[in-house]
Amino acid sequence: MDSTESTEWLAGRFEENRRHLRAVAFRMLGSLSEADDAVQESWLRLSRQPDDRVEAIANLTAWLTTVVARVALEMLRTRRREESLESARVPEPIISPETGLDPEHEALLADSVGLALLVVLETLKPAERLAFVLHDMFAVPFEQIADIVDKSPAAARQLASRARRRVQGADAVPDPDLNRQKEVVRAFSAASRGGDFAALVAVLDPDVVLRADYGTLPAGLRLLRGAEAVAKQALMFGRFSVNAHPALVNGAPGRVTIVDGKPVAVMGFTVVEGRIKEIDILADPERLAVIDVTVFEA
Structure with a gap:
């Protein structure tokens, strides 16, 4: 296929993954606007790949998940360096009419990702948050997480375990009704x-x-x-x-x-x-x- 067809094909494949990538980035960053920035950056990184490298990607969803996670981790680390407060900030909320959520918001807020959970996630170190979000929420294997945080799979497992204890100890589970x-x-x-x-x-x-x-x-x-x-x-x-x-x-x-x-x-x-x-x-x-x-x- 020519370059135009190749770009259109790649853009189509990316759009198929956009909702998933947005959900990953939102849980990582606790901000819809920052999540959209991370997703856009992941597209830019994909679009810059030579055709032969794109063709060599066996699992595009896994590749993109790794990329958006790396981008979000960079953003989290930058935010931590810039913030002077010791306590967690209030995450950026997702607002919907009282009558109900639209489909886009439903996808983002699956798994009860309410403000209470996001506040707890804000207290985690960036690498801990990444390990917990990717493994516990999206079932990403520790071998893949280890590559992102530049640690061994055993160390990545420990990061997720520490984060899990914090979440289980502090997360307030809302009433179901x-x-x-x-x-x-x-x-x-x-x-x-x-x-x-x-x-x-x-x-x-x-x-x-x-x-x-x-x-x-x-x-x-x-x-x-x-x-x-x-x-x-x-x-x-x-x-x-x-x-x-x-x-x-x-x-x-x-x-x-x-x-x-x-x-x-x-x-x-x-x-x-x-x-x-x-x-x-x-x-x-x-x-x-x-x-x-x-x-x-x-």
């Missing part, structure tokens, strides 16, 4: 608007954690723990609830606050055993600027 989750979040919102401190405490887990990420602003990442502390914070911001729109945030109930057509905060809830266990708020103007809120337009 989404409608029940929504009821709990609606009760929280009503209590916040009504200034009902007792009702807020009642709907919060005693050990609830609130993370509010303001990005590079002086506030940075703020952490609150305990039902009373979180309830007091909720009362302070209850007056802004008039601008809050119900939504699905990473497949779970959430709220998106929009002022003058722009998002100013995204709030995600993790409901465990009928109470709110975690609240994650993204209020970083720079990262909010890339979030599409047109689904909330009247």
Whole structure:
């Protein structure tokens, strides 16, 4: 085939793998925009390969998975060098209408990839995160992972094992009934608007954690723990609830606050055993600027 036909054929094969690559990159990076950048870079690296090398690739999906994982690992390491905060940042949320997820979001959020899990993944070292994501979520063999992180298969296995212990020890598993989750979040919102401190405490887990990420602003990442502390914070911001729109945030109930057509905060809830266990708020103007809120337009 001529060069044009070859490029079109290769582009078609890449598109067949795009959804899978996007899912890998999203779990690695916790950011849809960064995941799309990683996928685009993987296409550029593939398109630069000579025809004979492309023809020699026995398993294109495996090859592309390795490439996008390498790209994401590079991005993670760069992010770690640039960040000054010790604590995990709030990942970039995926926002959908409260009525349900579209097919693209369903693919990204399979395996219960909610904010709670992504927050835990943010605390892992880049190589640990890669090993856990590739092996535990996508069944990539340790021999392939070892080549990416430049370690032995046994060392790659240990990276995944350490990550798995962190995830199992910290990940809050949401209640399976989404409608029940929504009821709990609606009760929280009503209590916040009504200034009902007792009702807020009642709907919060005693050990609830609130993370509010303001990005590079002086506030940075703020952490609150305990039902009373979180309830007091909720009362302070209850007056802004008039601008809050119900939504699905990473497949779970959430709220998106929009002022003058722009998002100013995204709030995600993790409901465990009928109470709110975690609240994650993204209020970083720079990262909010890339979030599409047109689904909330009247």
